[in-house]
Amino acid sequence: MSSALPVPYVKINKDGLIQCMSQKAIELLPEHVKIIQDCFDGESHNKLAKYLFPFEGEKSFEANVNGKDNPFVLCDIHISWEGENAHVVFNPIGTHVKGLEEKLSELRLRLASTDFELFEKKEALEEAMKRLDELSGPFIPISEKMAFVPLFGDITESKMMTVTGNALKAAYEGQFEDIFFDLSATGEIDEPGVQKLSELFRMLHYMNGKPVSIIGIKPKHARQLHKLDVDWPVYYETSLKEVLLQQS
């Protein structure tokens, strides 16, 4: 056997006695090691024992190897038998796991410094915010054919996403011809919010076959919408009162 094999390699007999080893194995394993068991950490012996009798083909397993400089060198061990002898290759994988260990250690520190009471309050708050968003765009059926969605507060992306879910579900379940979005109680409108709202209007248009109507636009909104160059597929009406008068 050439000792220049580029991996730690050991050849053993049935009794586990080492017959020869590669240069890399000499570098890895303890000095004057005679039997294969001595190459392994005590707690890996059970694992090793399962592979020390001849078998067909090759097998591999993970074990801690007794290194020259380090008592735990985690290795993938590949082993195959050829008659009376077994070929054992050690592939140290410690470096891959080391990165993982470091990440785990970071997480542990983070965990130690996390105030879970605060963390749970934050989660509860997020839940409340979501609920608030849901309540900020209620879908109100006025008649069989008409529904009314007042938008309360600022129009933000997260709020519009919540409103969209509820509105689509309600519009699908009912058979509404006219859906009115009321901006009378709306505060600020930002661009991502407008974007999401446009998507909602478009989706409702597809579902109903008719554009939705917007009412209660305040001068402030008109300016903002103009600035954002909004081209919503909608009808504009002045107020719910006007609409209801027209309908009756």
Add this chain to the structure above:
Amino acid sequence: MATSDVEKLAQLFLDGDHTEAMRFIKQQPNQSRMVLFKDLFTPAMYRIGELWENNEISVADEHLATGVCDFVLSRLFQVSAEKLSKNNKAMFLCLQGEQHYLGLKMINSLFEERDWETKYYGASLPLEYALKSALQWKPEVIGLSVSIVYNLPVLKNYVRTLAALPHKPTILIGGRLANKYDLEPYTNNQGIIINNLEQAENWLDEFEEKRIKV
């Protein structure tokens, strides 16, 4: 506890599913920390060790499971900041180089449940830091944990140094090795060996009984 429950928890840890693991623990009929630690958490982590021995999982899987178990323990058994009547103080640490900290964390949690004020240092705390902290904070109890034979030689030094502190703390020694080997030679008769969670609880009972008598 049924084996299947242990297997299930071990699998949830290995899957990295902390949400389901927490739900599973919360559903247990007996919510005593002692029972959960003894009958579920500990055997589940031992089971994971067995799976590695059987070549069914890798060390990387074990690391993930450890992280998830740690998270679940932290999340479910946190200290309430509102309890004020703290009487006794205890600090817990693993010897330098020792990375197996989950058992220690559970012991720490049992002490907290009994209204002890604790400092939990977790994995690998060098003796000089332990000494500095113990000098300043003066805990009645210092709990040491060791799980790897290779880390044993330093145990003697830890015990001797910490037991010699002027306020004479009680040194408790635990960890997986306490269960497997006789650690007595390493303690200089200056420490109490705790083999498992139950012994820790018994020790606490006795300690508190003595307190009441005094």
